[in-house]
Amino acid sequence: MTRGTPDTAPAVRDADLRRLVGYNIQRASSAVMGAVNRVLKPYGLRRASYSVLSVVVETPGLRQADVSDVLAIERPNLVQIIDGLEKAGWITRRRVDGDRRAYELHPTLAGRAHYTEARGALEAFDAKLTASLGDAAVAALIDGLNAVEGAGPEAEEKEAQRGTATS
Amino acid sequence: MTRGTPDTAPAVRDADLRRLVGYNIQRASSAVMGAVNRVLKPYGLRRASYSVLSVVVETPGLRQADVSDVLAIERPNLVQIIDGLEKAGWITRRRVDGDRRAYELHPTLAGRAHYTEARGALEAFDAKLTASLGDAAVAALIDGLNAVEGAGPEAEEKEAQRGTATS
DNA sequence: TAAGATCGTTATATCATATAACCATCTACA
């Protein structure tokens, strides 16, 4: 195998890191994201554009700033994503009357159909990720992730400055 | 507020996406990773360099290729990371006798000490992420993540080819 | 001893994400 490793036990592990929830999230994330993109590629979508399409189909009439809030995508990054979806004919920018700055985003018929297709493929793939888990475990996983996501920003506050004291 | 939103209910949600485990992982990941980097910044570390330092402290004598395997970091990307850790005086590259191509990585005394410090801060932060969860839920979360991480690569090879042995 | 694999490396490409600055427009309020 690798070398003169005793071949009885791996001996090389990341045990310290595996104790960190954040590390496990990152490993799982990077293990899955590439695969997700490959699932979406045949549909001309990537993770970000898929999520935008999803939200626009779910809630037609959103403005770009709304999408930015819901998906936690910075507005500047949204522009190109929406450009792409618009050029593909899946969503349209529609002027908002009463506010000449903003655009409402609406899915086209083709957009709805395309989303349904891509969604089928993606959900099928996603189901495989948890195929070994059982419904309760999947629910616990998602709950845990949501808790972490919510705690993330708040957990930062006091880490700012500190001398050498471990405290 | 956002606009003419009824302000009684959000109405704008990503419900479809939230059903996908992969999406929840991505959201949690991106909510946490920036914060982790900010926790590590005072120690002159980033996620990747912290993980390398961790593994080298845990298992001195690893070669770079071993670290690459354990952490799923491509070898080319490891080079700069290890350069940085070496220049900071936390690890050393030591020639392997018996193989003049390879280097063994060893932590310095300063490296061990520095890791201990950074680890304290990071584990304290990490604990906050799951502060609302309870031990069983945290264990379930990590188990779920590991299951997904393991399933990720395998869940792909259905469309492409079938029954092709990896080795 | 030659062919192929492995180790570390350089250079490079891609993607994801963040920030600053800008114009047009809207809103609030003095």
Add this chain to the structure above:
DNA sequence: TGTAGATGGTTATATGATATAACGATCTTA
């Protein structure tokens, strides 16, 4: 009413994470 400040969309740009190709040196193996 008029102006200061906030907001929506946009451009340009920076940074970071990750992946690939290709190379020289060395090891391994047939």
